[in-house]
Amino acid sequence: MKVISLKDVKENVKNVVQKANFELNEDVINVIKESMEKEESPEGKAVFDQLLENAEIARKEKLGLCQDTGLAVFFVELGEEIQFKKEDGLESLSQAINEGVREGYKEGYLRKSVVEDPLRRKNTGDNTPAFIHWELVPGDKFKVTFMAKGGGAENMSAIRMLAPAAGQKGIEDFVVETVDSAGPNPCPPIIVGVGIGGNFETSALLAKKALLRRPLGSHHSDPFYADMEKRLLERINKLGIGPQGIGGRITALAVHIEVFPCHIASLPVAVNIQCHSHRLLTFEL
Amino acid sequence: MAVWKLTTPLTDEDIEKLRIGDQVYITGTIYTGRDAAHKKLVELIEANKPLPFDVKGQIIYYVGPTPARPGKPVGSAGPTTSYRMDSYAPYLYALGIKATIGKGARSEEVKEALKKYKAVYLGAVGGAGALISKRIIKSEIVAYPELGPEAIRKMEVKDFPVIVINDMYGGDLFLEGKKKYHVE
């Protein structure tokens, strides 16, 4: 049986929350560069230039790519055969992850963006709690993906329970509408995660999971959904919103779709908007 | 589209020459504030109490920076989404704030306030907080330190780059820009 030390988990979390916030992944930089080539607006191109320069500075100076260093969101693939060793006062896996967030956000001079109550709104002061999604998998795999999810893009996300008769067109119209009404608010160029199917809560989770796909801009393995992704990206980029919303060809860098079985009476769809500051990092133990 | 260099505090004449799409470089003092600070400021205004800083001719930058590393004036410091301050902004424009800096679109009420009080809304590049921080020379908390990242800061900036999104003539760069590149 595989044994993983909770201290190792904490240390790895502490590292990824910092690295992800300082260093934009190569696949994201590549898509930004490719999209910049396609941008027709000179002002839009200038925005792309600044994003690339920003990424350089952040990496060199270990400075947040964005001041909103996000909620700390985790997707954990947890092998059923793993045992965790308590160490350093760490009693549970979720405690180890939260402790890693607490220490990483402090050490990296990252912003603490969590309030402890949605209405009374006092800052927790250490960016905890972490938002952890667990998935039990067979075997002894332990894979943790961290996403720093900013508020600006998250706030423009939407969910709708469509009637099955709305079909493909209903889905696509809803996605485009959501992006259109978000306009300049989520810091375009954006990345669009779409979850289709499941039920109310799983569709939202699918939309967020869609954002995890790497490399950015790669397509769904099912050609039917790969086509839908391409069609949606084209429609979105005809809107004209452009980089930062000041007008241009590139409103979105990529559209990723994830699907799941659903009820005979339902067609849920969720759209999770992500900004160009797509901070994502994975570790495995 | 013109390029301007402006020094704070701003005057009516400064605002009158600005049109949507103009590039502006700001030098001087600006103040920061987000949701929580705005709520407190408007509570003071409604209670007829003095504000923690003189707002006449000033600029408010919607930002909550990351903590500064030792020896640095500020951390990453890009704009936050402005619509969350829409319900508060007209109060501050009425008292003499000449410009706000943020990202994203403003409400009709804010655009009306810009016309009425001769003011502008300026856009900084969202998600370029590391780059923008290079134009901030000094930063100190002047009110509500208990709000952490949301405290009001006084910043010294040099050639801080912004674009005019909404001018005092009712212009809106987001609407105009989108029209230009929209394809049916």
Ligand code: SF4
């Ligand atoms: S939407 Fe993204 S890039 Fe824009 S401020 Fe929020 S985290 Fe930063």
